[in-house]
Amino acid sequence: MENKTNELIQPLLERAKQHGLAIDPASIKINESGLDFLAVFAKTTAGVPWVLRSPRRPDVAAATSYERDVLRFLQPRILFEVPDWQLYDESIIGYPLLGGTPLATINMEIMDYEWYLQKDALPERFYETLAQALVSLHSVDDREARAAGVRVTPAGELRGEALKMMEAAREAFGVSAPLWERWQRWLADESYWPRHACMTHGDMHPGHILVQPDGEVTGLLDWTEGAVSDPAKDFIILRMLWGEDGLRDFIARYERAGGRVWPRMAEHIAEWEAFYPAMIAAFAVKSGLPEYEAMARSSLGVE
Structure with missing residues (x-):
């Protein structure tokens, strides 16, 4: 060793x-x-x-x-x-x-998170300061971001970007008929989609969130996916971790902190979660890792 x-x-x-x-x-x-x-x-x-x-x-x-x-x-x-x-x-x-400690780290032996703070008993300070951090990020001027070379997908092109990822996943691995049909319904219904894009982190898993012992969020790590894009992307993993009720509670906190929301935001995030297999597929293709190719096929329903 x-x-x-x-x-x-x-x-x-x-x-x-x-x-x-x-x-x-x-x-x-x-x-x-x-x-x-x-x-x-x-x-x-x-x-x-x-x-x-x-x-x-x-x-x-x-x-x-x-x-x-x-x-x-x-x-x-x-x-x-x-x-x-x-x-x-x-x-x-x-x-x-x-400063701070990752909220959780991945234990490679069990392929699951080990939590620094208890996942199901996070203090109010965590939710408050995470909402404030996201509002701070999402308020960054997108015109300045474009000028600095940050990738930018305007609001009117968000559905087109998602469609490209869907088609790439289907070409690389295939997609089950029910999942493909769900994706197409989501794309076709503009009421889901935000009318604004903003600066996003793009990969808000707990290992990228730095916290203090009292729960205060002090930093965010790993900005490889940072871009001006759909704000909902920064809520996908939060929904996976805390479910629909936890997500809606957090959206309310985000709005109180000054975040911009829209009527079907929570439903849109749920559809982004259903779209997550296409993201896994994109990572599998980019990385060439066999375990992620297998994970992509499984999540796309084509095993």
């Missing part, structure tokens, strides 16, 4: 050294749970905690420059923390450790 660990992290530590970062070997902790990155948590010889990330696949490495640009754009415009990439090339990303 020690040899395997050394093989994993030695190239990363060498790259950090080449960038002028001196790491204390005794402080190193490895997190292998990320699908896209190997992460190392360590302190410098001066005692400053850092995060070092190494892309696991060529497609991830190629996308890092976009994430760097998104972070640079967002940092002065939002009310929560995001990583400040002080080391960067296509083989290494390094930044001082942010």
Whole structure:
């Protein structure tokens, strides 16, 4: 195990050294749970905690420059923390450790979350500050985002973007008839869809949400999917975790915090959840990971 660990992290530590970062070997902790990155948590010889990330696949490495640009754009415009990439090339990303702890991490042995705070007993402070964080993000000027090189899908093109993903999933793996018909009904009914697009995170799973022990949300990680797009995307996983009632309660908090809502927002998010197999399919195609190809076929109903 020690040899395997050394093989994993030695190239990363060498790259950090080449960038002028001196790491204390005794402080190193490895997190292998990320699908896209190997992460190392360590302190410098001066005692400053850092995060070092190494892309696991060529497609991830190629996308890092976009994430760097998104972070640079967002940092002065939002009310929560995001990583400040002080080391960067296509083989290494390094930044001082942010405050807070991921709400949950994935245990690869059981393929499920291990929660830092209790999933079903989260404090009010968590919901309040998560709503505030999303309002802060969704209020970023989309014209400035476009000018900074952030991907932008205007509101009038959201359905077209979803249709392309549906067709790509069907071409790659196939889609069951009932699921395809549901997707088409959703696309055809404009009353589901928002009349605005906004800056979104795009992958709000609990491992990307940093919290304090009292539940306060202090930061968001992993901005590879950051884009101006459908605001509902930032609620999909929240619905998966807390169900319909929990989602509607959170939408009300989001609206009170200043978020822009529309009559069928909760129903639209439910349809996005039904669309999630197409997102899995897109990741499976991009990554080439066999386990995600199998997951895509299963979720698309074509096993």
